Structure formats: C-alpha cells, structure tokens
Amino acid sequence: MLSFLFTxxxxxxxxxxxxxxxxxxxxxxxxMVVSLFPLGIGPEPTMLRTIGxxxxxxxxxxxxxxxxxxxxxxxxxxxSLEQLLxxxxxNALLALGKAIAHWIINGIPLLLIAPVLGIQFNLPAEALAVxxxxxxxxxxxxxxxxxxxxxxxxxxxxxxxxxxxxILPLYVPAxxxxxxxxxxxxxxxxxxxxxxxxxxLLVMALLIAPWxxxxxxxxxxx
Amino acid sequence: MNLYRYASPxxxxxxxxxxxxxxxxxxxxxxxxxxxxGFFVAPTDFQQGEGYRIxxxxxxxxxxxxxxxxxMAFWSAIGLAFNTRLSFILARALAPTGxxxxxxxxxxxxxxxxxxxxxxxxxxxxxxxxxxLLFLYVGVMALQAAIDDPRRADRAGALLNLxxxxxxxxxxxxxxxxxxxxxxxxxxLTRAPSMAETMLWGMLVMALAAWMxxxxxxxxxxxxxxxxxxxxxxxxxxxxxxxA
Numbered sequence: 165m166l167s168f169l170f171t172x173x174x175x176x177x178x179x180x181x182x183x184x185x186x187x188x189x190x191x192x193x194x195x196m197v198v199s200l201f202p203l204g205i206g207p208e209p210t211m212l213r214t215i216g217x218x219x220x221x222x223x224x225x226x227x228x229x230x231x232x233x234x235x236x237x238x239x240x241x242x243x244s245l246e247q248l249l250x251x252x253x254x255n256a257l258l259a260l261g262k263a264i265a266h267w268i269i270n271g272i273p274l275l276l277i278a279p280v281l282g283i284q285f286n287l288p289a290e291a292l293a294v295x296x297x298x299x300x301x302x303x304x305x306x307x308x309x310x311x312x313x314x315x316x317x318x319x320x321x322x323x324x325x326x327x328x329x330x331i332l333p334l335y336v337p338a339x340x341x342x343x344x345x346x347x348x349x350x351x352x353x354x355x356x357x358x359x360x361x362x363x364x365l366l367v368m369a370l371l372i373a374p375w376x377x378x379x380x381x382x383x384x385x386x
Numbered sequence: 387m388n389l390y391r392y393a394s395p396x397x398x399x400x401x402x403x404x405x406x407x408x409x410x411x412x413x414x415x416x417x418x419x420x421x422x423x424g425f426f427v428a429p430t431d432f433q434q435g436e437g438y439r440i441x442x443x444x445x446x447x448x449x450x451x452x453x454x455x456x457x458m459a460f461w462s463a464i465g466l467a468f469n470t471r472l473s474f475i476l477a478r479a480l481a482p483t484g485x486x487x488x489x490x491x492x493x494x495x496x497x498x499x500x501x502x503x504x505x506x507x508x509x510x511x512x513x514x515x516x517x518x519l520l521f522l523y524v525g526v527m528a529l530q531a532a533i534d535d536p537r538r539a540d541r542a543g544a545l546l547n548l549x550x551x552x553x554x555x556x557x558x559x560x561x562x563x564x565x566x567x568x569x570x571x572x573x574x575l576t577r578a579p580s581m582a583e584t585m586l587w588g589m590l591v592m593a594l595a596a597w598m599x600x601x602x603x604x605x606x607x608x609x610x611x612x613x614x615x616x617x618x619x620x621x622x623x624x625x626x627x628x629x630a
Contacts, residue, residue: 311548316542320532329528330546333521333551337560344564367557376549383541 169254172261173268179238180269187231191273194227200282209286216285217295217346218339223281224274224299225335228306231270233324233333235262235314236381246385255378263304263311263374271303291349298355301362302342308366308373309334315380337365393472395612396621402605409602416595423588432583437501440494441585446593448491450556450600451519454484457550458526462544472608474540477547478530479607483600485523492516511562516607518557522550534613 180187201219202212240246248258278299282292313331317323345358424442431438458477465473491550495513496506507513526546534538616622 214588232587312545316529316546317532322532324526326532329521331523333518333525333557334549336518337553337556340564363559368556372549372552376545380545383538383545386538 165253165257168262169257172248172258173265176262176265176355177268180203180265186234186268186293187273190227191271191277193230194223194274195277195281197223197226199284202284211335212285213287213350216282216286217291217343217350219285220278220281220295221299221302221339221343221346224303225306225332226358227274227337228270228310229301229328229331230325231266232310232314235266235281235311236318237323240318240385245381249381249385256374257382259315259377259381260370260374263307263377266311267304267307271307275299281299287350291346294349294355294359295346295347297337298342298359298362299347301359301366301372302338305338305366306335307361308369309338311377312373312380315377315384318381319373338362359364387392393470395472395475396587396619399471399609399612399622399625401617403446403608406606406609409564409598409605413595413598413602416591420588420592420595423584423591428584428588440498442588443625444491444494444498445589446596447487447494448516449593450596451484451488451491451516454480454487454600455519455522455547455554456551459547462547465540466544466548471540472612474544475608475611475615476604477544478540479604479611480600481523481527481543482607483603485520485527487600487625488516488520488523492520497591504591504599508566511558511565514561514565515554518561519554522554526550587604 198219201215203248205211205215205322236245239248249255251258278295279292282295286293310327310331313327313334316330317327320326341358341362345362348355348358392401393599420442424439428439430436458480461477461480464470465477492513495516499508500506509621526543529546530539532544533542613622613626617626
C-alpha cells in the first residue's frame with residue numbers, strides 16, 4: 165500500500181522535474197499577482213501591511229487553481245490514468261498520492277516564495293513566520309480539495325474556468341483561517357486559534373477528499 | 387401500494403403531471419393569502435416602519451435557499467447509493483429553483499438593508515454565507531451544463547453536492563468567526579423584538595407558498611428531463627407522438 169503511494173508520488177515528481185516550464189508558470193503567476201496589488205493600491209506601508217496576508221493567500225489560491233488543471237489531465241490524455249485506476253490498490257490511495265505530489269510540486273515552492281513577497285508588503289518577521297506556517301498547513305488543503313475539482317472536470321471543455329467555479333467557494337474557510345492567523349499576529353491576538361482550525365480542516369480534507377476524488381475519477385473516466 | 391413504483395420514470399411522468407397543477411394552484415392561493423396578510427393585515431412595525439414588510443418574501447426565500455440545497459444533497463446521496471435515475475433528475479430539477487431563491491434572498495436583503503442599515507451590503511456572516519451558497523449553486527449547475535453525457539453529469543453533480551453539503555456548515559462558521567474578528571457587532575439581526583402574531587402567520591403562509599411553488603416547479607422540470615432522457619423508449623415516443 166505505502167509503496168504504491170510512494171510510487172505515485174515519485175512518478176509525478178519525476179514527470180514535473182522533466183518539464184519544469186509547466187509548474188514554474190504557476191509560481192511566477194503567484195509572484196506577479198501579489199506584486200500587482202501595490203501597483204494598483206499604492207505603496208503606503210501601513211495599508212500594504214493590512215492587506216498583505218490576504219493578498220498573499222488569495223494569490224496562493226489562484227496559483228493552486230492554475231496548476232490543478234493538469235493534475236489528472238496529462239495522465240488522462242495518454243491513457244495511463246485508466247491503467248492506474250485498474251491497479252489492485254484502492255483508488256483513494258491514487259488520488260491521495262496525486263494530491264501529495266501536487267502539493268510537493270506546487271505548494272512547497274509557494275511556501276518558499278511567500279516570505280519574500282511578505283517583505284514586499286512590509287510584514288514584520290513574526291508575521292512572516294506565521295504566514296509560512298499557515299501556508300504550510302493550508303496549501304495541502306488546497307491541493308486535496310482541488311483534486312476533487314480536477315477529477316470532476318476531467319476532459320471537459322472549458323474545464324479550466326469551470327474548476328474555479330466549483331472549487332473557490334470550498335476554499336473560503338482555508339482562506340479565512342489562513343489569512344486570519346497572520347492578521348491575528350499583526351493585531352496582537354495571536355495565531356493559535358486560527359492555526360488549530362486550519363489543522364482541523366486539513367485533517368478533514370485528508371479523511372474525505374481522496375475518497376471523493378477517487379469516486380469522481382471513476383465517474384469521469386468510465 | 388408500492389411507493390417504489392413511482393421511482394420508475396414511466397410511472398413518475400403521468401403522476402407528476404397530475405400533481406403539478408395542484409401544487410401550482412396551492413402556491414398561488416397561499417401566496418395571495420400570505421401577501422394579503424403581509425401587506426394589509428399585519429401592523430406597521432414601530433421601529434422599522436413599512437419597510438419591514440419585505441421579510442414576507444425575504445425570510446421564506448432564505449429558508450428555501452438553504453433547505454433546497456439539503457434536499458438536493460439528499461437526492462444526490464440516494465442516487466449515488468441506489469443508482470436510481472429519478473433521484474438524480476430530481477436533484478438536478480431543484481438546483482435552478484434553489485439558486486433563484488438564494489438570489490431573491492440576497493436581493494430583497496439588500497432592499498431591506500438600505501433603509502434599515504443605510505447600506506446595500508454589509509459583510510455580515512449570514513449575508514456572506516448566503517452569497518457563497520449562491521456560488522455553490524452556480525458551480526453545480528455549471529458543472530452539469532458542461533457535461534454532455536447525462537449519466538456522468540448526474541454523478542459528477544451529485545458528488546459535488548455532497549462535498550458542498552459537508553462544507554456549508556464549515557463555511558457558515560468560518561464566516562461567522564471571521565466576521566466577529568473583523569468588525570464589532572455594529573449590526574445585529576437577532577435583537578429584533580418579538581414578532582406580532584399576524585406577522586408570523588404571514589411569514590409562515592408565505593413559506594408554505596414557497597414550498598408549494600418549489601415542488602410544482604421541480605416536478606415540472608423533472609418531467610421535462612424525464613421525457614428528454616427517455617425519448618427513445620416506447621412510452622415516451624407514444625406520448626410525444628400523441629401530442630404532436
């Protein structure tokens with residue numbers, strides 16, 4: 165079981181490593197969206213500090229959505245997804261592996277870039293630390309919930325825009341608690357409550373999302 | 387009598403056809419009575435004046451918007467569990483009505499908010515979660531519209547409904563806590579004084595009217611969907627040729 169999970173994750177990472185252009189796009193998109201906000205709003209440091217956590221989090225949601233379209237699509241096109249679904253292991257394990265790989269490929273780079281972007285927004289050091297921590301707990305939720313949307317919209321025309329309609333409302337709680345944790349540090353009320361709730365969301369997503377996306381994959385492929 | 391008989395599209399279609407006029411008629415009568423109570427019988431509120439009368443439409447619409455989503459998720463679950471075609475059709479038939487009521491609730495809420503709060507929109511927990519509910523409805527309808535194969539559309543939509551119904555309480559509470567964090571309770575919906583009895587009656591009658599309307603519209607829409615999907619079967623063909 166574990167070796168199957170590991171194989172799925174390793175395979176996706178290898179594929180991503182051989183086509184770097186694909187996943188780097190989403191990372192640069194993240195950087196650009198965040199950098200556009202000061203240009204649109206104005207460079208006042210206090211204002212930027214207030215909107216910073218929210219902007220970084222919203223941009224992280226959008227960047228995740230951008231990369232989700234390809235989560236199953238490439239495997240679907242060359243037929244390897246059907247082969248993977250036929251394997252004797254539970255399909256939920258496949259969906260989980262795909263989501264983990266997506267997080268490693270797309271989520272972890274976001275964590276590494278986020279502090280630099282936070283500095284652009286004049287965030288103090290402790291807020292930067294919480295920002296990274298909240299993204300570390302939050303981005304796996306985005307990958308897991310996103311895998312449901314990617315599985316449901318597999319092979320549809322206009323799947324890319326459709327997935328945003330399906331998934332963005334489900335991202336609302338993660339956004340609220342993630343950005344709220346950083347806001348809590350800035351306001352002096354602390355981040356623990358928000359981070360705990362974010363952790364609870366992650367546990368729930370881990371328990372439910374792989375099953376649903378496995379079911380959705382079967383619906384989409386058959 | 388075996389109720390499961392009506393799960394078959396061929397028996398459901400004529401039954402629904404007989405029921406639709408009844409529910410539609412009840413909806414019209416109840417709406418007329420409810421609006422009469424609401425606009426002519428119920429006393430003027432001494433704090434809110436005449437503007438409060440919008441609740442006779444707003445509150446039933448808000449109730450239905452949430453209730454229909456749960457019913458949709460229920461039929462989706464039944465459909466996924468027992469693989470019954472009619473359950474998916476009912477879930478699908480309910481979605482546009484649910485979205486309509488959500489929109490009406492938001493719209494009438496804005497009309498009420500302008501004179502009462504002085505703003506068309508505030509980021510109150512209820513308003514925000516109602517808005518996200520509208521997004522969920524739109525998502526389900528967009529997904530079902532994008533899939534050509536009805537079988538896949540049904541199942542995909544049903545799965546999304548189930549995910550949505552798990553998320554609705556999470557979204558509600560997250561928005562509520564977000565709201566208390568960001569702004570003090572400048573606006574409170576709960577401090578309203580206890581309602582006069584006629585007001586309550588007006589609202590209940592209007593809620594019943596909304597129920598009847600929903601059932602009538604959902605059944606009518608389900609009939610069309612049934613005919614569309616069963617168009618190659620003998621009974622549907624006979625029916626369509628008889629009409630033409």
